Amino acid sequence: xxxxxxxxxxxxxxxxxxxxxxxxxxxxxxxxxxxxxAVDFVAAVLAAAGFRIDRFSSASAxxxxxxxxxxxxxxxxxxxxxxxxxxxxxxxxxxxxxxPFSGACTDGLLFGRGAVDMKGGVAAAIAAALxxxxxxxxxxxxxSFLVTGDEEGPALDGTVKVVERLKAQGTRxxxxxxxxxxxxxxxxxxxxxxxxxxLSGTVTVRGKQGHAAYPELADNPxxxxxxxxxxxxxxxxxHGSDHFPPSNLEIVSxxxxxxxxxxxxxxxRAKFNVRFNxxxxxPTMQAEILRRLTAVAAPASFDLAFQPGPSxxxxxxxxxxxxxxxxxxxxxxxxxxxxxxxxxxxxARFIKDLCPVVEFGLVGRTMHGVNEATAVDDLERLTExxxxxxxxxxxxxxx
Numbered sequence: 098x099x100x101x102x103x104x105x106x107x108x109x110x111x112x113x114x115x116x117x118x119x120x121x122x123x124x125x126x127x128x129x130x131x132x133x134x135a136v137d138f139v140a141a142v143l144a145a146a147g148f149r150i151d152r153f154s155s156a157s158a159x160x161x162x163x164x165x166x167x168x169x170x171x172x173x174x175x176x177x178x179x180x181x182x183x184x185x186x187x188x189x190x191x192x193x194x195x196x197p198f199s200g201a202c203t204d205g206l207l208f209g210r211g212a213v214d215m216k217g218g219v220a221a222a223i224a225a226a227l228x229x230x231x232x233x234x235x236x237x238x239x240x241s242f243l244v245t246g247d248e249e250g251p252a253l254d255g256t257v258k259v260v261e262r263l264k265a266q267g268t269r270x271x272x273x274x275x276x277x278x279x280x281x282x283x284x285x286x287x288x289x290x291x292x293x294x295x296l297s298g299t300v301t302v303r304g305k306q307g308h309a310a311y312p313e314l315a316d317n318p319x320x321x322x323x324x325x326x327x328x329x330x331x332x333x334x335x336h337g338s339d340h341f342p343p344s345n346l347e348i349v350s351x352x353x354x355x356x357x358x359x360x361x362x363x364x365x366r367a368k369f370n371v372r373f374n375x376x377x378x379x380p381t382m383q384a385e386i387l388r389r390l391t392a393v394a395a396p397a398s399f400d401l402a403f404q405p406g407p408s409x410x411x412x413x414x415x416x417x418x419x420x421x422x423x424x425x426x427x428x429x430x431x432x433x434x435x436x437x438x439x440x441x442x443x444x445a446r447f448i449k450d451l452c453p454v455v456e457f458g459l460v461g462r463t464m465h466g467v468n469e470a471t472a473v474d475d476l477e478r479l480t481e482x483x484x485x486x487x488x489x490x491x492x493x494x495x496x
Contacts, residue, residue: 123209132246170239218276285432291412341374
């Protein structure tokens with residue numbers, strides 16, 4: 098494993114304080130894909146604590162993406178904390194009460210792009226792991242970190258590449274906690290035990306351009322596209338399953354590129370996105386979309402193209418590991434978290450190919466917004482939860 102380059106922009110925080118770790122990370126403007134400095138910072142903190150570091154970049158689909166796998170301990174079981182340090186753009190900095198990369202801490206709040214999504218979660222996991230290991234390593238077992246700089250981007254050179262690398266190396270991870278902001282209102286609301294699948298596509302109908310006053314000389318594709326879209330959404334895809342809500346298909350764009358009123362366009366297209374549960378796989382969902390379109394298309398034709406990067410649904414079935422995480426959350430917060438599969442996609446869709454994975458992090462109300470912030474108290478309690486997960490995991494491994 099390679100050692101990380103030195104980090105010059107921010108000195109390493111002393112001790113294992115989650116707030117100071119988060120502030121240091123927030124001061125690094127790691128907007129996707131420029132997240133190498135933030136990954137280097139995490140690598141340097143973990144290396145200083147004795148973790149073995151594998152820091153590498155991947156550039157199969159664009160600019161180089163920084164990735165990290167770090168591990169301390171030699172034996173199993175291996176509990177992994179996963180996360181990302183890349184962030185979405187902050188928008189207009191003038192709209193922020195405090196600078197988006199200031200790491201300002203005031204009135205009990207820590208401000209900055211990535212405070213909840215999810216540099217705060219990464220900082221809490223690091224602090225908990227270092228506190229746990231420094232208190233005395235377990236008789237057996239390892240702690241690891243999987244950190245990427247490509248979750249907010251295309252997600253083609255980040256966690257998916259780390260997973261491929263770990264598989265090729267024969268590295269075993271037994272369980273994983275992903276620190277995405279899972280709580281909708283208060284810390285302790287929700288643990289995510291799975292994610293819906295996601296599939297996007299474009300339907301295109303071609304006609305013949307002409308004058309709107311002489312429709313007999315043209316072929317208008319718009320009415321045919323409307324019929325196709327009605328065919329997609331008229332009937333429910335399903336009614337949900339044991340762990341998932343019903344699948345849903347949303348029409349997200351309809352476009353003919355026509356700026357005037359007296360021309361029948363030559364082409365009309367629509368974009369859609371489907372979030373589907375475990376009643377479908379990617380192939381069966383694609384087949385269902387094609388079936389619905391074909392059923393209402395005759396005698397007209399259409400083109401259907403699916404976007405790259407779809408994902409399958411998955412669920413980590415309730416059992417000892419889920420119970421352990423849920424119990425730690427309840428002990429610290431006094432709240433019994435719901436087990437959920439709602440929301441968008443996350444890098445858990447890749448990690449599930451290595452091991453069971455659950456997600457628990459901060460409150461997500463301000464994620465991706467102006468003045469993104471986390472309560473300092475939440476950050477400190479999240480660190481307590483992660484520490485308790487470690488204590489209970491290695492005292493009685495659920496393997």
